[in-house]
Amino acid sequence: MIDTVDNATATPEQEQPFRELGLKDDEYARIREILGRRPTDAELAMYSVMWSEHCSYKSSKVHWKHWSANTTPEMKAKMLAGIGENAGVVEIGDGWAVTFKLESHNHPSYVEPYQGAATGVGGIVRDIMAMGARPLAVMDPLRFGAPDHPDTKRVLPGVVAGIGGYGNCLGLPNIGGEVVFDSSYQGNPLVNALCVGAMRTEDLHLAHASGTGNKVILFGARTGLDGIGGVSVLASETFSGDEGGTGRKKLPAVQVGDPFTEKVLIECCLELFAEGIVVGIQDLGGAGLSCATSELASAGDGGMHVQLDRVPLRATGMTPAEILSSESQERMCAVVKPSDVDAFMRVCAKWDVIATEIGEVTEGDRLIITWHGETVVDVPPRTVAHEGPMYERPIERPDYQDALQANGPEQLARPSTPDELRAEVLRMAASPNLASRRWVTEQYDRYVRGGTVLAQPSDSGMIRVDEETGRGVALATDCNGRFVKLDPYTGTQLALAEAYRNVAVSGATPLAVTNCLNFGSPEDPAVMWQFEQAVRGLAEGCKELGIPVTGGNVSFYNQTGTTAIHPTPVVGVLGVIDDVRRRIPTGIGAEAGETLLLLGETHDEFGGSEWAHVAHDHLGGLPPKVDLARERLIGEILVAGSRDGMVSAAHDLSDGGLAQTLVEACLIGEVGARVVLDPDQDPFVQLFSESAGRVLVAVPRSEELRFTEMCTARGLPWRRTGVVDPESQSLEIQGIGDLPLAELREAWEGTLPALFG
Amino acid sequence: MRIGAVTFPGTLDDSDTIRAIKASGAEAVALWHGDADLKGVDAVILPGGFSYGDYLRAGAIARFAPVMGEIITAARGGLPVLGICNGFQVLCEAGLLPGALLRNAGLHFVCRDQWLKVENNATAWSSRYEAGAEIIIPIKNMDGRFAAPKSVVDELEGEGRVVFRYAGLNPNGSTDDIAGISDPTGRIVGLMPHPEHAIDALTGPSDDGLGMFLSVLDSVVAA
Numbered sequence: 003m004i005d006t007v008d009n010a011t012a013t014p015e016q017e018q019p020f021r022e023l024g025l026k027d028d029e030y031a032r033i034r035e036i037l038g039r040r041p042t043d044a045e046l047a048m049y050s051v052m053w054s055e056h057c058s059y060k061s062s063k064v065h066w067k068h069w070s071a072n073t074t075p076e077m078k079a080k081m082l083a084g085i086g087e088n089a090g091v092v093e094i095g096d097g098w099a100v101t102f103k104l105e106s107h108n109h110p111s112y113v114e115p116y117q118g119a120a121t122g123v124g125g126i127v128r129d130i131m132a133m134g135a136r137p138l139a140v141m142d143p144l145r146f147g148a149p150d151h152p153d154t155k156r157v158l159p160g161v162v163a164g165i166g167g168y169g170n171c172l173g174l175p176n177i178g179g180e181v182v183f184d185s186s187y188q189g190n191p192l193v194n195a196l197c198v199g200a201m202r203t204e205d206l207h208l209a210h211a212s213g214t215g216n217k218v219i220l221f222g223a224r225t226g227l228d229g230i231g232g233v234s235v236l237a238s239e240t241f242s243g244d245e246g247g248t249g250r251k252k253l254p255a256v257q258v259g260d261p262f263t264e265k266v267l268i269e270c271c272l273e274l275f276a277e278g279i280v281v282g283i284q285d286l287g288g289a290g291l292s293c294a295t296s297e298l299a300s301a302g303d304g305g306m307h308v309q310l311d312r313v314p315l316r317a318t319g320m321t322p323a324e325i326l327s328s329e330s331q332e333r334m335c336a337v338v339k340p341s342d343v344d345a346f347m348r349v350c351a352k353w354d355v356i357a358t359e360i361g362e363v364t365e366g367d368r369l370i371i372t373w374h375g376e377t378v379v380d381v382p383p384r385t386v387a388h389e390g391p392m393y394e395r396p397i398e399r400p401d402y403q404d405a406l407q408a409n410g411p412e413q414l415a416r417p418s419t420p421d422e423l424r425a426e427v428l429r430m431a432a433s434p435n436l437a438s439r440r441w442v443t444e445q446y447d448r449y450v451r452g453g454t455v456l457a458q459p460s461d462s463g464m465i466r467v468d469e470e471t472g473r474g475v476a477l478a479t480d481c482n483g484r485f486v487k488l489d490p491y492t493g494t495q496l497a498l499a500e501a502y503r504n505v506a507v508s509g510a511t512p513l514a515v516t517n518c519l520n521f522g523s524p525e526d527p528a529v530m531w532q533f534e535q536a537v538r539g540l541a542e543g544c545k546e547l548g549i550p551v552t553g554g555n556v557s558f559y560n561q562t563g564t565t566a567i568h569p570t571p572v573v574g575v576l577g578v579i580d581d582v583r584r585r586i587p588t589g590i591g592a593e594a595g596e597t598l599l600l601l602g603e604t605h606d607e608f609g610g611s612e613w614a615h616v617a618h619d620h621l622g623g624l625p626p627k628v629d630l631a632r633e634r635l636i637g638e639i640l641v642a643g644s645r646d647g648m649v650s651a652a653h654d655l656s657d658g659g660l661a662q663t664l665v666e667a668c669l670i671g672e673v674g675a676r677v678v679l680d681p682d683q684d685p686f687v688q689l690f691s692e693s694a695g696r697v698l699v700a701v702p703r704s705e706e707l708r709f710t711e712m713c714t715a716r717g718l719p720w721r722r723t724g725v726v727d728p729e730s731q732s733l734e735i736q737g738i739g740d741l742p743l744a745e746l747r748e749a750w751e752g753t754l755p756a757l758f759g
Numbered sequence: 760m761r762i763g764a765v766t767f768p769g770t771l772d773d774s775d776t777i778r779a780i781k782a783s784g785a786e787a788v789a790l791w792h793g794d795a796d797l798k799g800v801d802a803v804i805l806p807g808g809f810s811y812g813d814y815l816r817a818g819a820i821a822r823f824a825p826v827m828g829e830i831i832t833a834a835r836g837g838l839p840v841l842g843i844c845n846g847f848q849v850l851c852e853a854g855l856l857p858g859a860l861l862r863n864a865g866l867h868f869v870c871r872d873q874w875l876k877v878e879n880n881a882t883a884w885s886s887r888y889e890a891g892a893e894i895i896i897p898i899k900n901m902d903g904r905f906a907a908p909k910s911v912v913d914e915l916e917g918e919g920r921v922v923f924r925y926a927g928l929n930p931n932g933s934t935d936d937i938a939g940i941s942d943p944t945g946r947i948v949g950l951m952p953h954p955e956h957a958i959d960a961l962t963g964p965s966d967d968g969l970g971m972f973l974s975v976l977d978s979v980v981a982a
Contacts, residue, residue, distance in 0.1 A: 262768070
């Protein structure tokens with residue numbers, strides 16, 4: 003029997019499985035208080051998914067104050083939409099607006115790597131479409147356990163194939179991302195997905211359901227039994243260990259994606275936008291129709307009536323609660339004026355997209371959902387979508403933090419002879435976190451749509467937005483979880499600094515920030531301390547750089563038993579370049595006779611470094627210092643260098659230090675170089691330190707004086723560190739030895755294929 | 760000069776093909792899978808992608824689209840047709856070219872800049888190249904391994920109908936390193952690599968692909 007509102011009113015004492023659905027006792031009591039009765043099964047399903055951590059941000063929302071407190075009016079000025087919308091939107095010039103967002107699909111990807119990763123791509127792309135934008139490109143920051151662990155061999159190939167299998171069929175170029183290995187992610191890989199889209203500024207579509215009498219149309223795939231309860235079960239409680247710490251895992255239903263349906267849905271949506279017949283639009287992602295109807299209704303100025311029995315199904319016998327919480331992929335919900343419904347249906351028919359009028363915007367302020375004429379949901383939509391619980395979780399700096407920071411890298415044995423240093427350059431180049439990502443990126447289409455100007459192995463991905471003017475955007479995502487573990491505030495600012503720098507080295511001006519904050523359990527005060535530090539670090543860092551946070555995503559409960567992952571706030575930075583023809587490539591040797599300059603300063607900084615990780619499996623001490631004013635200066639100098647044609651290549655220094663940057667710059671450019679280290683500083687420190695705020699640039703000899711004078715005048719330290727040598731086919735580091743490119747290439751490119759086939 | 764580019768549901772590189780046609784100086788005409796109408800074009804290109812999702816077998820459903828009936832008839836009458844990637848698969852399924860494209864030998868999707876050798880520059884789509892020239896063009900596919908019975912391969916090789924061959928590393932285990940072939944008249948050509956993504960060194964590895972779009976203009980003028 004279907005549980006109707008009348009039935010719920012008549013049977014107040016009926017037991018309900020709210021705990022199994024992830025609701026706490028007090029949360030259930032609050033629902034009863036809001037409704038003045040017990041919820042129906044359908045209402046309970048809606049509240050439980052919408053009040054899950056994943057949808058409600060109940061543990062993190064209290065910290066959002068740091069974003070607003072650190073956003074100045076100048077930072078706000080370029081934002082057309084910010085936090086709270088499906089994705090942030092910024093103006094980039096020439097009448098274009100760009101929207102981008104980063105989101106996690108961690109838990110599903112561990113359970114079912116291919117489909118988990120595939121549907122992660124699908125979901126983020128629909129978020130971008132829900133802003134009225136044409137999706138332009140995707141990228142995927144990924145983190146896995148130890149590279150030689152048997153489970154990594156299960157998870158990584160599946161995730162990569164899933165991202166490729168789905169993204170390649172959508173016709174969206176994959177322009178970058180990250181692949182990081184660390185045993186802290188062994189039982190909790192991180193699969194984050196980013197999508198960027200563009201639209202004319204006047205075409206921005208915000209999700210709302212205004213206008214009494216307007217029709218609500220569900221279009222795209224049919225609704226089935228896949229992914230039911232996925233949000234609450236997967237994202238909230240999956241990995242909670244019991245007292246014994248055995249970490250029993252509920253086996254959830256991961257959604258299955260159909261990229262062909264999504265591709266057709268994209269084209270259909272774009273045609274609908276072009277026709278100007280969409281009043282409001284919302285994607286169906288986590289929490290499915292529960293989310294879409296309550297968010298559309300609560301963002302509008304009226305109520306909404308939905309006839310749930312009209313929803314096209316792919317399974318028989320589904321209950322209203324199941325239909326409302328199904329996470330079947332490739333669905334969208336639109337609000338359309340009655341006079342435009344026929345035109346809407348014609349466009350959908352052209353693309354063979356199923357479209358069904360399921361309801362309408364009503365007077366009043368209730369979301370009412372009926373099932374064959376009987377009311378199964380009657381709620382104030384804001385209480386479902388926006389007024390969920392909010393927790394001020396206890397925060398406590400963990401006991402181990404002092405010991406961790408005291409255990410610095412100073413005592414680690416360092417290579418010192420030329421032979422040892424030469425061998426270390428090769429060992430580092432071949433190490434799993436520094437080795438070429440080609441095995442992964444070759445499985446992604448980076449060319450489709452013809453606008454890709456830079457993609458992996460470049461520091462950032464760059465896409466042309468306007469074919470006439472050449473205006474484009476650059477994107478990079480970064481985070482070194484080890485730095486964040488050592489000092490969450492500084493570590494997060496280092497992630498921001500690196501993403502900012504990676505955009506700047508391409509010649510683009512950094513403009514906006516998004517993030518995906520991957521942490522352990524919010525019920526652990528130590529994790530909440532990391533989280534609070536990270537949010538504050540990011541917010542204050544953005545203020546110093548003068549670029550706003552336009553949106554973000556939080557993924558909690560990334561832990562196995564009581565052991566959390568390294569805190570991993572992945573930071574994405576978007577930059578704009580007014581003409582992509584002036585982009586700065588990563589590989590050296592584009593012009594004859596280039597000088598190599600090292601910008602910035604190198605200090606003895608090895609806490610959390612890749613060298614300490616590879617050589618000693620050591621994590622302790624403090625991360626490198628961060629100087630955001632310096633990062634900003636480097637960014638300005640690189641943009642000026644690009645604009646005036648003074649810089650022919652640039653590559654940032656980060657994981658693995660100068661040695662790795664030189665190896666990559668030579669291998670990508672397919673030319674040799676001769677490098678002279680500073681005689682007054684330890685060669686080991688110069689080659690492997692991970693001090694922030696450094697970039698290797700190649701400048702044509704004719705521009706060298708002009709460029710270095712600009713650096714000096716603006717107070718940026720620089721050092722002439724070598725020359726490009728197209729004849730030599732080797733990287734020669736004076737006093738250390740000769741590294742033939744063939745030997746370097748074998749080291750750099752051999753690792754991932756050897757591990758994963 | 761008007762050159763058509765067909766869009767099936769799931770076609771991905773149609774806008775890139777249209778950009779390449781325009782870059783060659785011709786007028787690009789969008790053709791729709793559901794319309795049995797070639798709009799009087801002088802040549803047709805079937806772009807890459809995953810037509811109808813390719814859930815059955817790459818190209819197997821697209822072959823039955825209304826527009827394909829027109830293309831098959833016109834091609835048999837001499838209309839120049841180029842199939843790129845999924846378009847090549849469709850031409851094989853439609854019987855306009857022999858053989859089939861199987862899953863890549865490594866079982867992975869492969870996207871890389873690929874060197875090709877121009878083996879036959881007497882076709883409608885390769886006349887602008889020097890015979891034996893080596894060109895670099897992106898390849899990106901899951902099912903790119905050309906296969907055919909030995910007698911068919913011998914015939915293709917014997918008649919000089921292997922138009923493009925992979926140079927250097929064979930990316931997918933294709934028989935005889937075959938990257939592209941033609942019909943006996945040289946007017947119908949299919950290849951796995953994507954010339955439309957090599958028309959500008961800014962967004963591709965080279966502009967070597969433009970030659971295919973320019974070649975067909977010559978052949979149409981000559982006809």
